[in-house]
Amino acid sequence: xxxxxxxxxxxxxxxxxxxxxxxxxxxxxxxxxxxxxxxxxxxxxxxxxxxxxxxxxxxxxxxxxxxxxxxxxxxxxxxxxxxxxxxxxxxxxxxxxxxxxxxxxxxxxxxxxxxxxxxxxxxxxxxxxxxxxxxxxxxxxxxxxxxxxxxxxxxxxxxxxxxxxxxxxxxxxxxxxxxxxxxxxxxxxxxxxxxxxxxxxxxxxxxxxxxxxxxxxxxxxxxxxxxxxxxxxxxxxxxxxxxxxxxxxxxxxxxxxxxxxxxxxxxxxxxxxxxxxxxxxxxxxxxxxxxxxxxxxxxxxxxxx
Amino acid sequence: xxxxxxxxxxxxxxxxxxxxxxxxxxxxxxxxxxxxxxxxxxxxxxxxxxxxxxxxxxxxxxxxxxxxxxxxxxxxxxxxxxxxxxxxxxxxxxxxxxxxxxxxxxxxxxxxxxxxxxxxxxxxxxxxxxxxxxxxxxxxxxxxxxxxxxxxxxxxxxxxxxxxxxxxxxxxxxxxxxxxxxxxxxxxxxxxxxxxxxxxxxxxxxxxxxxxxxxxxxxxxxxxxxxxxxxxxxxxxxxxxxxxxxxxxxxxxxxxxxxxxxxxxxxxxxxxxxxxxxxxxxxxxxxxxxxxxxxxxxxxxxxxxxx
Numbered sequence: 013x014x015x016x017x018x019x020x021x022x023x024x025x026x027x028x029x030x031x032x033x034x035x036x037x038x039x040x041x042x043x044x045x046x047x048x049x050x051x052x053x054x055x056x057x058x059x060x061x062x063x064x065x066x067x068x069x070x071x072x073x074x075x076x077x078x079x080x081x082x083x084x085x086x087x088x089x090x091x092x093x094x095x096x097x098x099x100x101x102x103x104x105x106x107x108x109x110x111x112x113x114x115x116x117x118x119x120x121x122x123x124x125x126x127x128x129x130x131x132x133x134x135x136x137x138x139x140x141x142x143x144x145x146x147x148x149x150x151x152x153x154x155x156x157x158x159x160x161x162x163x164x165x166x167x168x169x170x171x172x173x174x175x176x177x178x179x180x181x182x183x184x185x186x187x188x189x190x191x192x193x194x195x196x197x198x199x200x201x202x203x204x205x206x207x208x209x210x211x212x213x214x215x216x217x218x219x220x221x222x223x224x225x226x227x228x229x230x231x232x233x234x235x236x237x238x239x240x241x242x243x244x245x246x247x248x249x250x251x252x253x254x255x256x257x258x259x260x261x262x263x264x265x266x267x268x269x270x271x272x273x274x275x276x277x278x279x280x281x282x283x284x285x286x287x288x289x290x291x292x293x294x295x296x297x298x299x300x301x302x303x304x305x306x307x308x309x310x311x312x313x314x315x316x317x
Numbered sequence: 318x319x320x321x322x323x324x325x326x327x328x329x330x331x332x333x334x335x336x337x338x339x340x341x342x343x344x345x346x347x348x349x350x351x352x353x354x355x356x357x358x359x360x361x362x363x364x365x366x367x368x369x370x371x372x373x374x375x376x377x378x379x380x381x382x383x384x385x386x387x388x389x390x391x392x393x394x395x396x397x398x399x400x401x402x403x404x405x406x407x408x409x410x411x412x413x414x415x416x417x418x419x420x421x422x423x424x425x426x427x428x429x430x431x432x433x434x435x436x437x438x439x440x441x442x443x444x445x446x447x448x449x450x451x452x453x454x455x456x457x458x459x460x461x462x463x464x465x466x467x468x469x470x471x472x473x474x475x476x477x478x479x480x481x482x483x484x485x486x487x488x489x490x491x492x493x494x495x496x497x498x499x500x501x502x503x504x505x506x507x508x509x510x511x512x513x514x515x516x517x518x519x520x521x522x523x524x525x526x527x528x529x530x531x532x533x534x535x536x537x538x539x540x541x542x543x544x545x546x547x548x549x550x551x552x553x554x555x556x557x558x559x560x561x562x563x564x565x566x567x568x569x570x571x572x573x574x575x576x577x578x579x580x581x582x583x584x585x586x587x588x589x590x591x592x593x594x595x596x597x598x599x600x601x602x603x604x605x606x607x608x609x610x611x612x613x614x615x616x617x618x619x620x621x622x623x624x
Contacts, residue, residue: 254471293468296468
């Protein structure tokens with residue numbers, strides 16, 4: 013067990029190092045020069061050169077990469093000369109809104125997926141099952157920002173039920189629902205097939221044979237064990253979820269990391285794009301690690317060898 | 318028909334006569350699957366629309382028509398009259414239907430090209446890793462694991478945003494170059510399963526070289542699975558392109574893209590809701606078509622894999 017955790021830990025560190033290196037090397041090509049941003053358009057070449065030297069931009073690429081690693085290890089993601097703020101402080105400012113939306117979105121996904129998945133499996137091949145299968149095929153195909161726009165149009169604007177954007181408690185409903193409606197489809201499919209698999213097992217027959225109510229068999233015996241692949245997918249899904257949040261936050265002007273990334277793209281702000289990508293990618297890798305470890309504790313069948 | 322094919326009465330309809338070639342069995346299974354056929358039809362129609370765009374678009378998608386807006390400068394709602402702003406106009410007086418038809422070109426081009434690039438890289442890495450084994454396999458698969466751990470859309474955005482003069486080719490190259498990892502994983506698994514089978518040994522005994530074994534014997538075996546995954550990936554790549562265009566870092570102006578149309582529509586949704594409805598519907602149908610086709614191909618390739 014400890015060996016398993018250690019191996020996952022080492023692997024996580026390697027992945028994060030790769031993320032830092034790739035983001036740095038890619039961003040090195042970005043067509044924005046911090047020296048020019050600081051000095052303004054009328055600076056002399058000498059001024060620019062001295063600012064570049066002060067920022068260490070004149071050093072060789074490999075050395076800068078090594079220095080950058082050191083910087084990141086000290087929790088410094090660099091200074092954003094476009095926004096005149098440290099990158100990390102901007103990220104930390106936007107982070108709570110994204111976490112809030114992400115939690116609400118996952119809750120939406122599960123609230124939609126669990127009842128539908130269970131009913132589809134229990135009433136297999138009934139009309140409910142057929143409708144569900146069609147709906148989940150359609151759900152996967154829908155662009156999340158389009159669903160968001162439609163919710164904004166119909167539930168926000170025409171029906172006036174929710175705010176048309178911005179950060180507020182009722183304002184989280186529509187963006188979370190957009191991610192939930194499109195994301196739930198995969199969970200429905202996974203839960204349904206895993207329920208069907210568990211239903212065939214002997215212990216379920218035993219539970220029925222000893223006279224337990226069908227409701228108890230379904231929820232206590234089948235559902236709980238069928239949840240394992242759902243939890244696995246929850247961990248794998250984080251990267252995809254983040255992608256959905258980036259576009260959804262843009263639709264609803266939700267002041268999280270996605271909206272920040274949009275500003276960064278608009279300003280061709282290399283430092284911020286780089287910091288955001290690195291921070292979010294690393295966060296996802298770490299969360300995957302956490303999910304794997306929790307999972308190893310929960311499911312004794314996993315081999316740690 | 319059944320007498321011709323020698324199918325005994327007692328057999329259920331899904332059982333196929335062993336006298337049919339595997340290819341014919343595959344075709345029959347595919348065409349008996351309603352959703353799969355629907356997906357195929359959607360894909361064929363979209364490809365036709367993309368190819369024939371200059372001939373079927375009723376108006377010029379880039380032209381700003383003076384009669385395309387109201388005297389107050391507002392966009393026109395759908396008129397349902399062909400050639401007269403059938404699906405309405407945008408705030409500059411451009412025809413939405415014609416833009417939609419031309420937008421299919423970008424979606425299809427990026428969807429297919431990005432997938433081709435991803436599949437080509439993934440096949441190469443997967444074949445080499447699976448066949449070589451040992452250290453080569455280990456190194457290649459660790460790299461694949463790292464790429465799989467990257468959040469896809471974020472890295473597409475990062476890589477795309479550092480390229481200053483983008484073309485449509487930039488967009489599909491970026492999506493393709495970052496999307497090979499799943500194909501590599503799948504290909505390697507299939508190669509591992511196939512490489513120790515007797516026919517490969519027989520080919521080796523007959524003196525076939527590594528390249529020949531890979532190309533003639535292993536590639537055809539992994540192709541089925543890769544085609545299924547590739548078809549699903551086309552759908553994903555179409556959505557990725559539209560998301561990039563939606564975030565204004567997709568295909569460059571003035572090229573029409575469904576994602577860009579939705580961005581524009583979002584600015585006018587309160588007065589001109591049709592601007593977001595049509596391009597989104599087109600995107601959903603395109604992605605649904607490829608998803609259904611991929612699922613159908615998968616079912617037809619593996620008849621026993623039920624759910």
